[in-house]
Amino acid sequence: MASVDDKQQPAGETHAEDGVRRRDFLNIAAVSVAGVGGAVVLLPLLNQMNPSADVLALSSIEVDLSPIEEGQAIKTVWRKQPVFIKHLTAREIAEVETIDVSGLRDPQTFEERTLEGHRNWYISLAVCTHLGCIPLGSAEGENKGEYDGFFCPCHGSHYDAVGRIMKGPAPENLAVPEYEFTSDTTVTIG
Amino acid sequence: MSFPWAEQYTPKNPFMKWMDERLPLPRLVYNSVGAGYPVPRNLNYWWNFGVLAGLFLVIQIITGIVLAMHYSSDTSVAFWTVEHIMRDVNSGWLMRYLHANGASFFFIVIYIHIFRGLYFGSYKAPREMIWLLGMVIFLLMMATAFMGYVLPWGQMSYWAAQVITGLFEAIPLVGTPIKQWLLGGFAPDNSTLNRFFSLHYLLPFVIAGVVILHIWALHIPGSSNPTGVDVKGPQDTVPFHPYYTAKDGFGVGVVLILLTIMVFFLPNFLGHPDNYIEANPLQTPAHIVPEWYFWPFYAILRAFTVDFILPAKLWGVIAMFASILILFFLPWLDKSPVRSGRYRPQFKIWWWVLLADIAILGYLGGAPAEEPYVMFSQAASIYYFAHFLIVLPIISRTERPRPLPNSITEAVLGKDESGSPELPGGTAEPVAAE
Structure with a gap:
């Protein structure tokens, strides 16, 4: 994964001093939002099995x-x-x-x-x-x-x-x- | 089954190594939808719709399993168990609205996926089998959706079952026995509802099986692309992950936003109010139409009004089934060696005409069965068949295509400096990675 990124990345672009790239932040943010969303969807899927009204x-x-x-x-x-x-x-x-x-x-x-x-x-x-x-x-x-x-x-x-x-x-x-x-x-x- | 330059799965974690030697499931995933599957670098957003179709199959199966936990397929209570789901079951309304609107979205996505294939010639060699399997999935989806629509046992459910099984009555000699065999009686009743529920639960898993074959067949030549030009070397492809997982992920986000807007704000927009009235075998609703995704085919069914050698009813049924079956022959009706509509100036125009024709058929299928709608249905039905049987075979001979780019990379960048010689795609010699 990372190796692919490096290959396609034009040299020098968005590489900060500490080695953390803007893309790393975007990756983590996007996957986190999707993960939280997916987890929240589980709540009604599980709750539907509780005693109904x-x-x-x-x-x-x-x-x-x-x-x-x-x-x-x-x-x-x-x-x-x-x-x-x-x-x-x-x-x-x-x-x-x-x-x-x-x-x-x-x-x-x-x-x-x-x-x-x-x-x-x-x-x-x-x-x-x-x-x-x-x-x-x-x-x-x-x-x-x-x-x-x-x-x-x-x-x-x-x-x-x-x-x-x-x-x-x-x-x-x-x-x-x-x-x-x-x-x-x-x-x-x- | 992949390009020779595909990235190799090399587990580093000791457990993954142990696993790979015993059950190489992670390897399968890696090679199917991971970095191990090289995909043309120029896919546009129309190529999102295969993944989106898979997403909706999963949504339908999950919400459907949930609904089946609370539904009962006995005619005396079926309608009321649906009300029970809507009113009593925790989040039951959400599950049912997701399932009902999910079905519509599944068809929207599938129709776009099919029209993508029609425009870019995705059905042409060597991808005929992918197209045929896709058509099998489409047929299974239509059967599943129809039987699912019967389950709530409302007025539209009941009369849909009555009308659709009535189609089989048009078959000479064996028609009536076939209808009675399908229904398990003389009219839709308990036996009908029970078998429809059983099959509605079974068929999605059959669809999932055919989807696996569809993807398997796809991964042999690899994905097509908007230029229709074969992949010639590693410079023409990027790994599926992260490039297309990210691009598909974006599409998934957009379509889920649209789905939730429908579910939360317009949940019954695509439904019929009459289906909130319990089935009544003694009263037909004033205006009965199928769900919107069947309208084009319904218009073709109703287009025949005059007996001609055979009864009009039989012609309608034959035409409706033929309108779907004809798609199975498409790879052999369109003989043009150029795949993509981008480079076929005449084909492109007729593709838009077909799209408009099917949209018109859709509108007419939802309209009442009276003039002038019937007349327009007849004209539009004639064009539908003419498109496949006359227009496509003729233009594939007479049309002069525009020049194709030498490679995908050239189409993208305007130049291809790899200097790879002209080689047929899929069998290209591995070119040293950059």
Whole structure:
């Protein structure tokens, strides 16, 4: 490349004292502009694969809790992901309160897992934090695991009744989404 | 396959040496579009359009792959997935407008590239194969563009599919079965849309393959040049890189500015509003025309209005296909040994007449099918065929060309001091580099 330039360059023209030619500057400037332009074009090309506006618009749902009896749990769908909504019994609450939080892999108290004034409702994603399967334990007769909560059949993670990881490969507790009670029997998730 | 004085690829970096012995891909690039490809020193900006065509093939493939991630070719949702792309997908509007306007730019660039070849005689020996492969690419592009236009499943999409497949119905005996085979039904429907989507995704890669053959065939004799005189020695050429990478780079910058102006400020200028209405098999839009780049051929199709031995419809279809096929025979219709139109005073005039004729056909193809447009279409169609079948063969015999320069260097500098003897290009003995 350079040798070609030298060959074609009439002797002495634009050669500065320090050996840097005007053409070197133009070369670097032109290639830089093209490079920056090309890199900027990558942004929309990559961004187009992010969730689109219609997907993000599904990010909040309202659930009527009145049909859920104490001791029952349901699975609903939020952002195309399953969500547990569980009506805790007094026995389950008493049970999880006895667990020593400091010994847990992902230490969270019962109070942190539920909302003030609605302690008998447990809501979390039904997505195992190991590799994304749906844990069992919400429907009647399903394996609730060794801690009387949830059990993931894929790789054997055991969660307690408020979704805290007790045993098995999952690294974290089941994720609790943002939610609020709009009345005593309706909850808005997301 | 290159001139003997081409610069040799000599990797200095140890990794590049290691690579060169195992997979000499950098060597291929160096010899194709690098310093290893000597190119006539006198190429003007009309020679930018091959690279620009390659650029638009790449833009179309990249934006097309993006659109295919969000599009669905089911007739019940196809139209709405295009709206989804326009409204919901991040930068979806940008991708779609780039793809739609990119198609138009691809054709603008290709038409200029073809007319460059026509003016400078790029189709003549020893470059006939480059021309033939180019025509194959042109045909594939037309098929791809047509099927792409059907995908949004708007009114123009639907009726384009109906009308174009209807052309095949003109074929005697087997016409109707062929149309039904193409559509997978009696009218455009789900099966049609699905196969068009499949083929619209496939054909660009077939085009890319033929482009490789086109460039391969080009690199055997090397690029032609505005004088049409063969390269005679190293003084007639410069290395592709940096000379023509820089010159092409400038052209790429200019054309991308024009493309972005269209995409950002006039995105629907070349489209039809009716295509934002979902396909309706029970209602034809009042004025249906193809995309602008098909207009000249569409005018020829509609020029036949009277049955003459065969039905008028069949004549129109034959003429339209013949208008493209005739270009395949061009290297053997124009027998003048002088390549460049610069040195052919009569040819030059007729080249302008052909350009005007095709522009007029283009205008008429976009006009309604009524008088006086039909009459003009008939006259312009007659000239189109006469140009190739009568004018070119005659002037290639009768015309007295102007004297050619002795060499490219002489044409550029007014003198050629290398003193190289008259040798046919490509086989010249290597002359010691300066």
